[in-house]
Amino acid sequence: MHRPLVVDRVYLTGLTPLGEQKSEPEAHSVNHGLTEIYRAVAQSKIPAISKQKRALIISVFDGIGALRVALNRLQVPVYLYVSVELDKAGRRCMRRWWPGLFECTDVEKFDEGVWKQIKDRCVGVIDTVLIGGGSPCQNLSVLNTGPKHLKGDRSKLFWHFPRLVKEAKIYFPDVEIHFVLENVMSMTPTSRRMISAALSSRPWLLDGRWFTHCRRPRLFWTSWPLQPHECFHIIAHEDYDELVVRVQTFDHSVWVKEGWQWPADNAELLPTLTRVVRRKHPLKDPAGLAQASFGAIERWELDDFSRQVYNYEDRVMLFNPLAGARRLPNVTECEILMGFDANYTLGGFKKITGRVLDECRSFLGNTFCVPVVTWILSHWLVRFKYAEELCPPETGLNLLSLPKPWSEQDLFCKRSHPVSTRECQLV
Numbered sequence: 001m002h003r004p005l006v007v008d009r010v011y012l013t014g015l016t017p018l019g020e021q022k023s024e025p026e027a028h029s030v031n032h033g034l035t036e037i038y039r040a041v042a043q044s045k046i047p048a049i050s051k052q053k054r055a056l057i058i059s060v061f062d063g064i065g066a067l068r069v070a071l072n073r074l075q076v077p078v079y080l081y082v083s084v085e086l087d088k089a090g091r092r093c094m095r096r097w098w099p100g101l102f103e104c105t106d107v108e109k110f111d112e113g114v115w116k117q118i119k120d121r122c123v124g125v126i127d128t129v130l131i132g133g134g135s136p137c138q139n140l141s142v143l144n145t146g147p148k149h150l151k152g153d154r155s156k157l158f159w160h161f162p163r164l165v166k167e168a169k170i171y172f173p174d175v176e177i178h179f180v181l182e183n184v185m186s187m188t189p190t191s192r193r194m195i196s197a198a199l200s201s202r203p204w205l206l207d208g209r210w211f212t213h214c215r216r217p218r219l220f221w222t223s224w225p226l227q228p229h230e231c232f233h234i235i236a237h238e239d240y241d242e243l244v245v246r247v248q249t250f251d252h253s254v255w256v257k258e259g260w261q262w263p264a265d266n267a268e269l270l271p272t273l274t275r276v277v278r279r280k281h282p283l284k285d286p287a288g289l290a291q292a293s294f295g296a297i298e299r300w301e302l303d304d305f306s307r308q309v310y311n312y313e314d315r316v317m318l319f320n321p322l323a324g325a326r327r328l329p330n331v332t333e334c335e336i337l338m339g340f341d342a343n344y345t346l347g348g349f350k351k352i353t354g355r356v357l358d359e360c361r362s363f364l365g366n367t368f369c370v371p372v373v374t375w376i377l378s379h380w381l382v383r384f385k386y387a388e389e390l391c392p393p394e395t396g397l398n399l400l401s402l403p404k405p406w407s408e409q410d411l412f413c414k415r416s417h418p419v420s421t422r423e424c425q426l427v
């Protein structure tokens with residue numbers, strides 16, 4: 001591989017080194033003017049959601065709970081939220097923002113005992129079970145090499161998803177059971193078809209690009225059909241359907257920190273956010289290396305090959321005209337792009353270090369795009385009579401619309417079975 005000259009990290013490459021990123025506060029306020037507009041757009045049209053229904057939500061591979069955030073953006077009353085997540089920091093983040101949830105640390109240990117505890121709390125109270133999940137894609141994505149696919153150590157965890165859907169029908173025979181599964185578009189057609197067969201569902205291809213300034217082509221398998229609406233159309237493919245959604249676009253100043261700019265006249269989108277893994281050497285056959293510019297390769301090496309090389313091209317980096325510097329989006333910017341409120345991921349940590357910021361970026365590289373999932377869930381709400389009409393597709397971008405702490409407003413309906421985190425936690 002071509003090795004760049006040793007250069008001044010900031011001024012020649014334009015990449016702000018991690019040490020400097022640490023001294024620069026990650027958090028910043030978003031542009032309130034534009035957010036106000038979004039709030040007005042979305043709130044004026046969000047249809048009333050029935051508060052009569054009670055949903056049990058089981059979020060498998062919950063990460064930082066984009067599903068939970070989406071339900072909140074839609075104001076869906078949640079009776080019990082079961083968060084199944086292995087990662088400690090992810091669980092801390094969820095506990096911080098959503099006290100009262102029921103934790104299960106490992107999907108492989110989600111057994112009869114766990115079902116019985118859930119059933120004790122919910123039976124006779126709930127009318128719906130929704131199982132959501134984005135199973136690990138490490139052995140599925142083209143960004144990683146290897147022929148293992150759904151048999152890979154991580155990706156084979158997918159098989160717990162149809163198992164849990166099947167078991168939900170046994171433990172809650174009298175209520176509607178629904179599911180939504182997300183995974184990468186870049187899997188092989190064989191893996192895609194295996195998942196479709198296991199769930200008896202034909203997937204939707206939906207890209208976050210229609211909702212935000214960032215690519216995120218993902219497949220969604222749902223147990224419900226979409227409600228026809230003029231805001232989207234469908235392009236049929238052999239074994240999946242692609243959705244094109246018309247969403248009111250927002251200005252870059254909503255997410256870009258003051259003093260920084262998205263390169264002018266640039267119709268480009270940010271590449272899909274991915275996990276950040278620092279390495280001494282790049283992976284074998286890194287995606288995009290053959291097309292990469294000299295400058296991008298140089299920055300990539302200085303940043304420990306931590307993301308794909310195409311993230312370091314001038315045209316997709318933020319630019320500071322005064323300092324003449326370029327950088328990647330920071331954690332707060334990524335949070336806003338993915339539909340989370342600023343500082344959401346930092347909720348999982350006690351103090352901010354370079355390693356923590358990498359972990360926050362990885363969470364954001366793993367998570368669902370909140371506005372996309374919000375929109376998909378809005379079809380579920382209509383189908384099952386929680387709402388009479390679809391929410392506007394901008395609803396999931398309704399940043400800062402939720403009073404904090406969110407959980408005080410969001411109703412874990414405290415009726416006959418109050419739920420305490422400590423009591424429910426499975427250690």
Ligand SMILES: C[S@@+](CC[C@H](N)C(=O)[O-])C[C@H]1O[C@@H](n2cnc3c(N)ncnc32)[C@H](O)[C@@H]1O
Nearest residue numbers: 061062063064065066085086106107134367368
């Ligand atoms: C693709 S991410 C899903 C992210 C999530 N949808 C969100 O909103 O952040 C997959 C998640 O599965 C978790 N995971 C991996 N193995 C697991 C296991 N055995 N049990 C539960 N979760 C697991 C990972 O820690 C990771 O957070």
